Amino acid sequence: MVSTRRPGESSEDDAAAAIPSPTGPTDGRARPEAIHLPVMRDRIVELLAPALREPGAVFVDCTLGLGGHTAALLDACPGARAVGLDRDPDALATAGERLAVYGDRVTAVRAVYDEIGEVIGELGIPRVDAVLADLGLSSLQIDARDRGFAYAVDAPLDMRMGQEGPTAADVVNTYGAPQLSRILSRYGEERFADRIARAIVSAREQAPFVTSARLVEVIASAIPAAARHTGGHPAKRTFQALRIEVNRELEALEGMLPAALDSLAVGGRIAVLAYHSLEDRLVKHAFRDASTSRAPRDLPIVPEELQPAFTLLTKGAERPTDDETASNPRAASARLRAAQRIKES
Structure with missing residues (x-):
């Protein structure tokens, strides 16, 4: 049952x-x-x-x-x-x-x-x-593209396991840079958390984030070129942090x-x-x-x-x-x- x-x-x-x-x-x-x-x-x-x-x-x-x-x-x-x-x-x-x-x-x-x-x-x-x-x-x-968990495909920034409550888009579009930086540092163990957070806040002033592809681009551009090709995909830690935050x-x-x-x-x-x-x-x-x-x-x-x-x-x-x-x-x-x-x- x-x-x-x-x-x-x-x-x-x-x-x-x-x-x-x-x-x-x-x-x-x-x-x-x-x-x-x-x-x-x-x-x-x-x-x-x-x-x-x-x-x-x-x-x-x-x-x-x-x-x-x-x-x-x-x-x-x-x-x-x-x-x-x-x-x-x-x-x-x-x-x-x-x-x-x-x-x-x-x-x-x-x-x-x-x-x-x-x-x-x-x-x-x-x-x-x-x-x-x-x-x-x-x-x-992972395989449901419309859920937004995977950074390798462009999809709505959702990431909710239970499909209720605030989405990842809500987080990146409303949290201030200090709060975003804390989340990325704590939940993603991202050493460039502050740079990424400031880049997100700057980019959303032009237009809010809706799908994952644009967020991935902003994250990658915020990370120094020498670090983009080490430690896996440059967006991996940020996406992990957002998922943990969204789903507590x-x-x-x-x-x-x-x-x-x-x-x-x-x-x-x-x-x-x-x-x-x-x-x-x-x-x-x-x-x-x-x-x-x-x-x-x-x-x-x-x-x-x-x-x-x-x-x-x-x-x-x-x-x-x-x-x-x-x-x-x-x-x-x-x-x-x-x-x-x-x-x-």
């Missing part, structure tokens, strides 16, 4: 929320049979499946996307059921087609991943057995991590795929804090109540194999961390 309501909204339309027709979408969404292999799929199944062996076990896919990870876990754990969250209605529709074969083993809800606590509470699930979060963009968002991604991740950890039953496991250092740093710190004793270092015997509630399942951040990155270049920057609850907090 796919629910398009937000957590806390009336559920009167739930009965009418149907899986899209198997004949396939006509609005440009990806067909399920054309969906690529999910990043680090087999390793994620290996990490989470031990917590999903018992009949009735529940896992939450905080970033349902096109449903690839969820399908793999449901296949590996026939007694488990899934709750899938995604803010993108197109992703929910496409995942609904792919996951329709699992029937009532799947419940999908339109929600941002920091709403995990509200969602499982409304579904009457006190604790879950596994949580997965595959951060960043889905293939659907780091703010949502900061809210999701403690909520997800709190949602796990004893023995439950969590796995998070991050794609840049800003995301991975937040995951690393949250897992480190959860798996560290709260006792003073010189205490000879640690009381049970001060012992950590979690243990790490990965040593540092695991990376995709060379074979996977060769067949799926989008996996190249992935960093995977996992942890398991071993006691109540």
Whole structure:
């Protein structure tokens, strides 16, 4: 069942929320049979499946996307059921087609991943057995040219994952130069943030930004010539920063991590795929804090109540194999961390 309501909204339309027709979408969404292999799929199944062996076990896919990870876990754990969250209605529709074969083993809800606590509470699930979060963009968002996520094609400056709220065009056309510079520096780790911000403000005085091509030109012209051919596409970091700002991604991740950890039953496991250092740093710190004793270092015997509630399942951040990155270049920057609850907090 796919629910398009937000957590806390009336559920009167739930009965009418149907899986899209198997004949396939006509609005440009990806067909399920054309969906690529999910990043680090087999390793994620290996990490989470031990917590999903018992009949009735529940896992939450905080970033349902096109449903690839969820399908793999449901296949590996026939007694488990899934709750899938995604803010993108197109992703929910496409995942609904792919996951329709699992029937009532799947419940999908339109929600941002920091709403995990509200969602499982409304579904009457006190604790879950596994949580997965595959951060960043889905293939659907990358490949949908009219969404404006890709700097390689000219498209409307949108970048909204949930297709609501301010767009990237709103940001570049209304934020002042100091605010733009802070965003590009913090979220894009762009060393030429100030130059780019001032160039954007100057260019929009001639005409507001509407599509990505003109913004890419302005960014490239603001970067010194010697630096344009190093570190990838000159607009890469600016587009990342705008996307994070538009979708409040780091703010949502900061809210999701403690909520997800709190949602796990004893023995439950969590796995998070991050794609840049800003995301991975937040995951690393949250897992480190959860798996560290709260006792003073010189205490000879640690009381049970001060012992950590979690243990790490990965040593540092695991990376995709060379074979996977060769067949799926989008996996190249992935960093995977996992942890398991071993006691109540």
